[in-house]
Amino acid sequence: MIEVKKLVKRFGLKTILRGLDFSVQPGEFVALLGPNGAGKTTFLRILATLSRPSLGLVQVAGHNIPNQAAEVRAKLGVVSHLPLLYPDLTAEENIRFYGRMYGIPDLEERVTEVLEMVGLDNRRKDLVRTFSRGMQQRLAIGRAVVHDPEVMLFDEPYTGLDQDASEMLDEVLRSVAAKGRTVVMTSHDLARAEDLATRFDILSRGVIATSAKHEDLKNTNLLAFYKKSLEA
Amino acid sequence: MQTKPLTLKILDVASIIVLAISTYLALVFAPTEAVMGDVQRVFYFHIGTAWVGLVGFVLAAGTGIAYLVTKDMKWDRLEVAAVEVSTVFFFITIVLGSIWARPAWNTWWTWDPRLTTAAVTELIYIAFFMLRQGIEDPERRARFGAVYALLGGLSAPITFMVIRLFRTIHPIVVGSGQGEKLPLTSDMRVAFFFALFAFTVIFIDLMWHRIRLGSLEEKVEQLKLNVSM
Amino acid sequence: MKTASPSFFKATMAIVQKDLSAELRSRELLSAMLVFSMLVILIFNFALELDPDVREKVTAGVLWTTFAFAGTLGLNRSMAVEKDRGCMDGLLLAPVDRSAIFFGKAISNLAFMLIVEAIVIPLYGLLYNETRIFQPGFLGVILLGSIGYIAVGTLLSAMSVQTRTRDVLLPILLFPVAVPVLLASVKASGGLLAGAEFAEILTPLNLLIVYDVVFIAISFMVFDFVVEE
Secondary structure (H helix, E strand, C coil), rough: CCEEEEEEEEEEEEEEEEEEEEEEECEEEEEECCCCCCHHHHHHHHHHCCCCCCCEEEECCCEECCCHHHHHCCCCCCCCCCCCCCCCHHHHHHHHHHHHHCCCCCCCHHHHHHHCCCCHHCCCCHHHHHHHHHHHHHHHHHHHHHHCEEEEECCCCCCCHHHHHHHHHHHHHHHHHCCCEEEEEEEEHHHHHHHCCCCEEEEEEEEEEEEEEHHHHHHHHHHHHHHHHHHC | CCCHHHHHHHHHHHHHHHHHHHHHHHHHHHHCCCCCCCHHHHHHHHHHHHHHHHHHHHHHHHHHHHHHHHCCHHHHHHHHHHHHHHHHHHHHHHHHHHHHHHHHHCCCCCHHHHHHHHHHHHHHHHHHHHHHHHCCCCCHHHHHHHHHHHHHHHHHHHHHHHHHHCCCCCCCCCCCCCCCCCCCHHHHHHHHHHHHHHHHHHHHHHHHHHHHHHHHHHHHHHHHHHHHH | CCCCCCHHHHHHHHHHHHHHHHHHCHHHHHHHHHHHHHHHHHHHHHHHHCCCHHHHHHHHHHHHHHHHHHHHHHHHHHHHHHCCHHHHHHHHCCCHHHHHHHHHHHHHHHHHHHHHHHHHHHHHHHCCCHHHHHHHHHHHHHHHHHHHHHHHHHHHHHHHHCCHHHHHHHHHHHHHHHHHHHHHHHHHHHHHHHCCCCCHHHHHHHHHHHHHHHHHHHHHHHHHHHCCC
């Protein structure tokens, strides 16, 4: 579903990604872990077509980036730590607006469907500015799946959420966002990542240092694996 | 350490020589203008600096396009050099113009099309540097700089045409049009064209230095990064 | 579910509708622009002592200065809304041409500007018993001027929100580049108020149209470079 070969990204003279190789099979849920400044967000922004690769091949859902960025965008949903919602619009107006930007047919039905999925149907006429952080993040997931994307990217979705809200978000991520889709997530929350993901890739110094499937971690836990990868 | 190329050294010396000759031609060789007197002599340098200021401005817009198309940082360095050098020359032009305007028009400043356009252009240059200063990422800095240089290059001629609707008393030396004509004798012409030539040489020399400085700056940044890695 | 990329026009209209309904609800931007406009006129009233014979000459200038200042307020706010909560990324993630985003934002910005003008102009007319400003030619010039100002302003505000200095930077970037549109508008609308023949204001009018066409085209072409990374 995602195929990345020898990806290099430079900002001026600083090289953030140094020949990164990465691939994701359909249906996989990959947690991308690593210290600050390792290039996780940069990498995700490249996958999301928001940032251009300096060198290398990037393919998402069978299309090349950046040349076929528009095709990729139609099949891609993104949830970041910012909600990407307009506070002065209601929940349904936000979803409707993004629905129109994706050219969705039968929009009203889809809006209701999405709001039900993220459990905000009863608050649909309320302004987003009155929502709690957790509710905003749930609506953000609704926004990201409005066009039923094949690939989802989560960039630190738990930032700024308390324990309860995180659990609620977990539930929505699992049941709505990840179901039947291919997912790449960056997170600092190892416990939650361990819970959700089927594969863990450690990004360090601009390359994928190590990678492990969930079932391979039986004898050890993710934290130990993470520490060991970074020491190597 | 990269040493200064020989051609650049020669050009440095040539710049000093042509500047000296041009000064001599303007202050001694050229005859005193009948109506305006000695103050007219600033005109040779005024035109010379204005000319290279204009060249730099057009060059900046051109290299802006070149950068946006190729994304090659060398165009960015060229653009910054062009803007920096011609900012200074344009400023000199305005100051020299004022020195001449005081006895000729009995005022330091007048809102004439050329003067106003020069002032607006100078403001565009300043805005250009303020824009670049506010951006950390060198690649974005180059992109935004290029876009702004392009916008500036397009608006300046329209500014000139619009202000011409208001009024003018600026003498016209080159080209035709209404307004006061400045007649040049043949000796004056020598001084005039030599000033154009001299400032072109000086402009190229300064550009070269600035571009070289830009590349060296980049090299230093690179070395710093290597150390910190 | 089968999704198709929306047409350019539909995406543009979606953005316009989104902006207008958000503004209709909060009225933050419009009320700020309006109150600010009234304050500027109040200050002009005393600073210039707007009695009838002074007004004769400065009405067009006072109105355009007011609109230019209020305009930067609106442009800043409208783009900051997109930037602050990452909504710009949300727009860029949609499978639409980036220039649809530019036109969407530009049309909403123009709508805000025209709404403010539609309130300020009659108010000015009322306050100073100035009925000549209601002639169609005058209003047409206001429209043409606003289009050019907003086109280049939308592009520059997309740049300035991405810099460290943000709000402070927009007027500094915008005013020198927008000088032609402001001066041509003042010249044309001032001429109309003074009862000039149509032929007399034809040149500023033409320049205004040239500026509009050139800057809409160039903003459309370079917007990609301003939002991409």
